[in-house]
Amino acid sequence: MEIVEATGLWEPEPGWLNTASYGLPPRPAWSALQQALDEWRRGAVSWDGWDASVGRSRAAFARLVGVGADDVAIGANVSGLLSVVAAGLPDGARVVVPEIEFTSNLFPWLVHADRGVEIVTVPLDELAGAIDERVDLVAFSVVQSATGELSPADDVIAAARAHGALVVADATQACGWLPVDASRYDVLACAAYKWLMAPRGAAFCYVAPALRDRLRPLQAGWYAGEVHAYYGPPLRLAESARRLDTSPAWFSYVGAAPALELLNDIGVDRVHEHDVALADRFRAGLGLPPGDSAIVSVDLPGAERRLAAAGVRAAVRDGRLRASFHVYTTEADVDEALNALSDAR
Structure with missing residues (x-):
């Protein structure tokens, strides 16, 4: 189109x-949301149709960033999705972040200072050079919120790979206008209410398969289960990145699906x-x-x-x-x- x-x-x-x-x-996103709100007001339907929008949104985001839908988790915001990654860091880990980084990709790491996780902030143009063998993870925004600067992703990824550090990116200010290949990162999170033009409350997170099994799904609930686990044990998490899902705000995804599909079109x-x-x-x-x-x-x-x-x-x-x-x-x-x-x- x-x-x-x-x-x-x-x-x-x-x-x-x-x-x-x-x-x-x-208009397609707005209309879908108005229809869902009217259905809710009248109790006209079950929630199954609204829930199908989550799968549509996941698939559309995966297509947008060039990965498989099975490698994308859904949530409500970037900080919530990254909190699981931060909790998986070992005690005493070292994390490097740009000094102007938006706090949704900073506070999730800083709250682990009590167990020795060290956060080092540096100027954006010095980020790649700050990565050495002591660094466990580097986190940055693909596009900086305050300035609109494109981060030096190529250099940062190359330095991280050379030293065995994980690469975590916030693509909230990038996805939707800037071509992004999520597979280059270990983790790439994105809130959908900006350039993806969705209602606030929808967010996505690519997690590399090699890292996925190392993360504990701390917010696991029925939506993280295999085929929606409703009642009783045993623990039966999804094999895919869905194991990291949080229960969705349906109406946010009702609006997200048409917006993302249109962007792909x-x-x-x-x-x-x-x-x-x-x-x-x-x-x-x-x-x-x-x-x-x-x-x-x-x-x-x-x-x-x-x-x-x-x-x-x-x-x-x-x-x-x-x-x-x-x-x-x-x-x-x-x-x-x-x-x-x-x-x-």
Whole structure:
């Protein structure tokens, strides 16, 4: 599906430049969610149809990141999914993380300080060089939340493999606009409410098969069982990554499935080209060189106030304006923002 054809499936108010905070649902996702809410209100159906959306979402995410559905666990958020990985670290493990990392990929490691887990934070551009034989795990975001920077994944993965360290990535600000191959990582987690345009409460986690059997499913319940284990012993966990599933918030996945399937139909390569072109249009209007991200972070005092007065919605992170551009963003949205900022340049 071409971008021009797809954009008619969204109905944003002009000026939404804040997908890095949350994404806007396409019409198929919104309609599916409204139908499910109406079914719930009336008690019209069983939950089986809503539950089928979890399987559809898992399969669509797996396709998006180039892995098998059996290697993808589902949950509600990144920190919850990564907490199981953190709990599997040995006492005294050493973890290296960028110093600007979003806390969902930092706090899960820091809470284990009481058993000697050491967290070392370094500048993003020094991450690969900080990995040596003492490091057990390196964790980073594929795209940084605060700045929109693409992390040096190739260098980090190469250094980790050379020293036997595990590689854990948060792809929340990447999946949906940036092509991502999850199989390169040991663990790759992603919340779906931003660039995947799903309701908040759906998240996915690729876990390499070699690592999966080393993790204890600390949140195991009926959904982690083989064919949904309802009552009584013995423990019968799924053989696949489903053993790490947590019981899903059904309606989040009802909305996630159509959104993810649509992204696959459009193709992330097309979305990437569209999003980065709009980001570069914005950068050019501010006198900046082209970049490689759908997120633009810039120091413009008073920018948030000026944009808000013009009806443009963006964010401020770490004291800087953060504007983000996705499939439903138009050139008119970009130009409206630039006009609002004209006096601040």
